[in-house]
Amino acid sequence: MQSQLSHDPDRFTLAVEVAQRAGERALAFFERRDALVIERKSSVQDLVSQADREVESLIRAAIATTFPDDAVLGEEEGLRTGRSNYTWVVDPIDGTSPFLNGQPNWCVSIAVRGPRGIETGVIAAPVLRETYLAARGAGATLNGRRLQIDPATSLTSANIGYGATSRTAAVDAAAFVERLYRESGILFRNGSGALMLAYVAAGRLAGYYDPGLSAWDCYAGLLLVEEAGGVAEFDGSDDMLTRGALRAGTRAVVEDLRRLSAGLGDAPR
Structure with a gap:
């Protein structure tokens, strides 16, 4: 029963679907990034583009259609309050500077916070062809492969x-x-x-x-x-x-x- 789960499966499913669609839209912008209009926010490293805004709008529209009472917090449009106990936390393109400079290390990040904390996390990196998924109590995966951090990892085990x-x-x-x-x-x-x-x-x-x-x-x-x-x-x-x-x-x-x-x-x- 859903009451026994630590995450809402319907919201998890939507988060995965929307992240994939958002990744495809962002990738289309990435492939023609020279045509984008670039703005600066607070500093030379804090950039925003047409791609960020349109990808976030796509994500917000999908959430509003299926879960209209949920709140949404996004980097570009801020907080839209809701009437449920759920908030979607969205970064349409995390790594805008790499994105705009033709580097592959950028992603779409979507999380769902419910009554008991963060329940769902999806990170889609389209250029790298990698999708990371996490659901509270159900583990984490990369392209379907279960992730498990080695407990013996130390400060010098890797970068x-x-x-x-x-x-x-x-x-x-x-x-x-x-x-x-x-x-x-x-x-x-x-x-x-x-x-x-x-x-x-x-x-x-x-x-x-x-x-x-x-x-x-x-x-x-x-x-x-x-x-x-x-x-x-x-x-x-x-x-x-x-x-x-x-x-x-x-x-x-x-x-x-x-x-x-x-x-x-x-x-x-």
């Missing part, structure tokens, strides 16, 4: 994702990198927080630290890591509108990331 952008003070970013390298860690960055969380879930990265993410950047990835057997900490507020620091990996790696980032300022909120 560490780092998500600081120009919002982070240069002195804090430099301090974290120095501390990481003093302990023989190696930094990795691909411009997409959602994908770096997915890589943690897939065992491609030992861990991921970001001094300041929004809910739409990380909610799907948080569930992926947890359902793959890892630990994910996000310091953003419960209203989903306040940025916060994020640490993900095994418990040991998360403890190391907490220690390495101690005393460093988070990104301005």
Whole structure:
């Protein structure tokens, strides 16, 4: 019975379908990206394009048709309140800068938050032909293959994702990198927080630290890591509108990331 499930299967099914459709639409834009109109938001690294807006509109329309009472929080259009206990948290193109510069490391990220927290997470990376799925209590997969983080993973088992952008003070970013390298860690960055969380879930990265993410950047990835057997900490507020620091990996790696980032300022909120 549905009451025994930790996620709503109908919303999970829609999230998967919509992410695939959104990925196809985004990929069509990607293949003709030279024609896109580009705008800047808060900084030179904070970009938005026609593709972001249209892909988010597609996702919102699909949700409104099937679950009209659900709230939707998206990076481009903000929060549309609802009357149910469910909120869809959407980043239409996470990794807009890689997207606009012809790199494959961008994705569509969709999460569903229900009465008991994040229930569904979908990350679709069309150029990479990868789809990551997570459902609360049902595990995480990559293209149908079950994901399981090795509990023995340490800070030096693989690279560490780092998500600081120009919002982070240069002195804090430099301090974290120095501390990481003093302990023989190696930094990795691909411009997409959602994908770096997915890589943690897939065992491609030992861990991921970001001094300041929004809910739409990380909610799907948080569930992926947890359902793959890892630990994910996000310091953003419960209203989903306040940025916060994020640490993900095994418990040991998360403890190391907490220690390495101690005393460093988070990104301005």
